[in-house]
Amino acid sequence: MFQEKYQQIERMLRACTGEEDVLLTTGGDHADLASTVAFKLAKREKRAPAMIAADIAGKLSENPDLGDIQVEATGPYVNFRFGPSLLSEAVREAVRPGYGSLPHRSGRVVLEHTSANPNGPLHVGHIRNTVIGDTLARAFRKAGYPLEVQYYLNDMGRQIAIVSWGFDHLGLAREEGEKEDHYVARVYIAANRELQKDPEITKEIDHLMQKVERGDAETVAKFRKAVSLCAEGIKATLAGLNAHHDRFVWESDFVRIGDVDRIMERVRRLSQAHEDETLWVDLTEQGFEKKYILRRSDGTSVYSTRDLAYHTWKGRNYDRMIDVLGADHKLIGAQLQATLKLLGEQPPEIVFFEFVSLPEGSMSTRAGKFVSADALMEEVTAKAFDEVTVRRPELPLEERRSIANSVAIAAIRYDIVKVSPEKSTVFNWKEALDFERQSGPYIQYAHARACSILEKAGEFEQVYRYETEHEIALARHLARFPAAIEQTIEELRPHLLASYARELADLFNAFYHYDPVLKSEGETRSSRLTLVDAVRNTLKESLEILGIDALRSM
RNA sequence: GGGCUUGUGGCCUAGUCCGGACAUGGCGUCAGCCUCCUAAGCUGAAUGUCGGGGGUUCGAAUCCCCCCAAGCCCGCCA
Numbered sequence: 001m002f003q004e005k006y007q008q009i010e011r012m013l014r015a016c017t018g019e020e021d022v023l024l025t026t027g028g029d030h031a032d033l034a035s036t037v038a039f040k041l042a043k044r045e046k047r048a049p050a051m052i053a054a055d056i057a058g059k060l061s062e063n064p065d066l067g068d069i070q071v072e073a074t075g076p077y078v079n080f081r082f083g084p085s086l087l088s089e090a091v092r093e094a095v096r097p098g099y100g101s102l103p104h105r106s107g108r109v110v111l112e113h114t115s116a117n118p119n120g121p122l123h124v125g126h127i128r129n130t131v132i133g134d135t136l137a138r139a140f141r142k143a144g145y146p147l148e149v150q151y152y153l154n155d156m157g158r159q160i161a162i163v164s165w166g167f168d169h170l171g172l173a174r175e176e177g178e179k180e181d182h183y184v185a186r187v188y189i190a191a192n193r194e195l196q197k198d199p200e201i202t203k204e205i206d207h208l209m210q211k212v213e214r215g216d217a218e219t220v221a222k223f224r225k226a227v228s229l230c231a232e233g234i235k236a237t238l239a240g241l242n243a244h245h246d247r248f249v250w251e252s253d254f255v256r257i258g259d260v261d262r263i264m265e266r267v268r269r270l271s272q273a274h275e276d277e278t279l280w281v282d283l284t285e286q287g288f289e290k291k292y293i294l295r296r297s298d299g300t301s302v303y304s305t306r307d308l309a310y311h312t313w314k315g316r317n318y319d320r321m322i323d324v325l326g327a328d329h330k331l332i333g334a335q336l337q338a339t340l341k342l343l344g345e346q347p348p349e350i351v352f353f354e355f356v357s358l359p360e361g362s363m364s365t366r367a368g369k370f371v372s373a374d375a376l377m378e379e380v381t382a383k384a385f386d387e388v389t390v391r392r393p394e395l396p397l398e399e400r401r402s403i404a405n406s407v408a409i410a411a412i413r414y415d416i417v418k419v420s421p422e423k424s425t426v427f428n429w430k431e432a433l434d435f436e437r438q439s440g441p442y443i444q445y446a447h448a449r450a451c452s453i454l455e456k457a458g459e460f461e462q463v464y465r466y467e468t469e470h471e472i473a474l475a476r477h478l479a480r481f482p483a484a485i486e487q488t489i490e491e492l493r494p495h496l497l498a499s500y501a502r503e504l505a506d507l508f509n510a511f512y513h514y515d516p517v518l519k520s521e522g523e524t525r526s527s528r529l530t531l532v533d534a535v536r537n538t539l540k541e542s543l544e545i546l547g548i549d550a551l552r553s554m
Numbered sequence: 555g556g557g558c559u560u561g562u563g564g565c566c567u568a569g570u571c572c573g574g575a576c577a578u579g580g581c582g583u584c585a586g587c588c589u590c591c592u593a594a595g596c597u598g599a600a601u602g603u604c605g606g607g608g609g610u611u612c613g614a615a616u617c618c619c620c621c622c623a624a625g626c627c628c629g630c631c632a
Contacts, residue, residue: 418568
């Protein structure tokens with residue numbers, strides 16, 4: 001509804017002013033939509049913007065197509081406000097199950113996220129990738145796109161060689177109850193310590209990498225075993241976070257099936273390619289200073305080479321590729337895009353996010369300096385359990401556990417997704433453990449509150465009539481939900497949906513305190529209950545995109 | 555040294571791409587609200603040179619230039 005009205009008003013303003021860009025935006029408190037086109041016309045017409053705005057408002061208000069939209073000039077601004085029938089329509093749409101789903105679209109999308117090296121558990125930096133990626137994935141599905149989510153498993157990198165070496169030489173046994181990925185990290189950290197003590201080990205690592213590239217069965221099996229072990233732990237963490245991948249793509253497969261050789265062959269034929277002891281591409285024309293090396297002097301491929309093969313494969317099997325990558329991949333990502341273009345292949349769209357660091361500095365798996373996602377979930381869940389127990393001591397233990405679990409994931413995911421990806425952050429336990437305001441639990445709470453009211457209400461008639469300030473504000477916001485989804489996938493910025501959901505919860509809480517629902521009577525009661533149901537449904541749909549459980553009770 | 559990103563009240567943060575109406579919220583502080591639909595809630599108050607300086611414009615947090623600070627990258631690692 002909102003989007004159609006936006007386009008309609010835009011068309012009318014174009015017709016009225018003769019301007020192509022009529023500067024139509026959301027009007028904040030002033031209006032549902034507002035245009036500042038009068039400023040622009042002022043110069044051309046040499047008249048005061050306020051007079052022009054008044055003329056436009058006057059002309060448009062006589063147009064019957066405007067229907068239930070009120071137009072008014074406030075100074076130089078032309079403001080549009082949706083009237084009662086449009087607000088009714090918005091709420092009518094918002095109560096329908098699945099509200100916000102956009103019509104099915106063609107164009108298969110492949111979205112890659114997390115893809116952390118399988119040499120240890122996911123830490124609080126990695127899960128920023130997970131949460132951004134998983135939220136985008138959910139938004140794309142909601143917006144009607146066929147989508148596949150992939151985890152690119154780097155199973156033949158140097159780190160894995162080090163892990164494998166560690167398994168072979170250090171004899172570290174897995175401890176009782178130790179999670180797979182944490183065990184692998186322990187081996188990796190210990191192996192790195194050995195490596196530091198004795199640089200000769202580097203040669204052994206190099207040798208392992210040559211063997212795995214040649215497809216030496218024993219080495220490949222060892223690598224695969226180590227990676228599988230770690231991936232098990234990572235998968236459990238992802239599941240705990242409510243994040244889902246459709247497919248784990250193994251990097252080594254591209255070597256094994258010959259794609260890496262083929263891509264190197266194609267690269268060699270590029271005019272920008274150079275071959276000395278290594279194979280490298282000169283990307284100076286594309287604005288990169290350094291050599292982009294794709295084959296080592298010992299003949300092995302590097303990460304970038306395999307990544308080229310992976311993206312070539314994706315480009316041929318999907319219509320659109322999106323990667324979620326940490327800011328440390330900016331250069332390599334841009335080089336990848338540039339090289340794919342040179343090869344005549346489709347480059348991916350890349351969503352970058354800045355780093356999460358600890359108060360004491362940046363995280364490092366190798367140094368064992370990180371807060372794991374598992375530890376975070378454990379702490380937050382424990383706190384959530386205490387909170388639930390204080391509030392709802394009468395609930396059975398299992399139910400309190402289940403609520404605590406949902407609340408914890410909500411807190412973690414929301415805490416991450418609410419911040420713009422381009423902002424670097426410092427991990428903060430106090431904020432992670434805060435379940436008030438601007439938090440996932442806060443939004444869950446608004447949803448549970450709506451459910452509680454509806455449960456107590458029993459049967460009621462659907463009525464769509466809104467008069468109070470709070471009712472109207474809610475209805476206006478409900479109308480914007482589909483537009484919020486559309487904007488999120490257009491800009492690839494999931495935090496927009498986080499803001500949307502929080503604002504909806506804010507408006508609902510204010511409404512709750514000013515406009516009694518169950519205690520009101522007649523049509524007012526019915527229309528408010530209908531509104532509560534619309535809020536409940538829209539919050540549920542919003543939370544689903546955010547990967548947060550919409551609890552009915554908490 | 556070069557590149558990218560960020561800099562908004564004590565702290566965190568929206569808005570910046572696409573310039574416009576008193577700069578968005580939260581935390582913390584202070585003052586209120588549970589005989590009343592879940593107080594994980596609501597209301598009010600105080601707190602701002604939108605990093606600094608120039609410029610463009612009727613109008614700049616937003617665009618341009620310079621400078622400062624922080625993070626990241628600049629590997630035959632991934």
